[in-house]
Structures are given as C-alpha cells and as structure tokens.
Amino acid sequence: MNVDDFSADKLLAKFKQERDELKLKLHLAKEDISDDWEALEQKVDRLEEKLGQRLKGAKSQAAESAEDVEAAAKLLGEELGDAFSKIKKRLKG
Numbered sequence: 001m002n003v004d005d006f007s008a009d010k011l012l013a014k015f016k017q018e019r020d021e022l023k024l025k026l027h028l029a030k031e032d033i034s035d036d037w038e039a040l041e042q043k044v045d046r047l048e049e050k051l052g053q054r055l056k057g058a059k060s061q062a063a064e065s066a067e068d069v070e071a072a073a074k075l076l077g078e079e080l081g082d083a084f085s086k087i088k089k090r091l092k093g
Contacts, residue, residue: 033090040083047076 054069 029090033087036083036087036090040080040087043076043080043083047073047080050076 051069051073054072
C-alpha cells in the first residue's frame with residue numbers, strides 16, 4: 001500500500017459500516033432471543049399450571065397416575081433445561 005492509497009476517510013467509512021452492520025445483527029439477535037425467552041416463559045407457566053392441576057388429581061389417584069405425571073414433568077423439565085441452555089449459549093456466542 002502506498003501513501004497515496006491510504007485515506008483516513010475511507011478507513012473511517014469502513015469502520016462505520018462494520019459498526020452499523022454489527023449493531024443491526026445485535027439488534028436482530030436480541031429480538032430473536034427475546035422471542036425465544038417469551039416462548040420459554042410460556043412453557044414454564046404451562047408446566048406450572050399442568051403440574052398444579054395434575055398433582056391435585058394425582059393425590060387422589062393410583063400411584064400409576066402419579067408416575068405418568070412425573071414422567072411428563074420430567075420430559076417437559078428436560079425440554080426447558082435444553083431451551084435455557086440454548087439461550088445461554090446464544091448470549092455467550
């Protein structure tokens with residue numbers, strides 16, 4: 001690169017463009033993560049509601065019903081754990 005090729009204006013313009021592109025990507029990522037977070041909160045609320053309803057009924061039912069509730073809760077708990085991990089990874093990346 002010779003001295004005539006160097007332009008502070010070009011360099012500044014390049015950095016501004018990169019900054020603006022990264023700013024947009026960050027904004028879009030926040031929206032995407034926010035949508036995932038809202039969906040996750042809804043799942044937690046549904047789990048709480050279902051467990052509350054089922055556990056009330058399970059107390060009066062046979063042990064087999066309680067096992068079904070426990071299995072469903074475990075599965076949903078694993079899904080929630082995976083979703084939380086996904087969001088954590090995306091926030092770190």
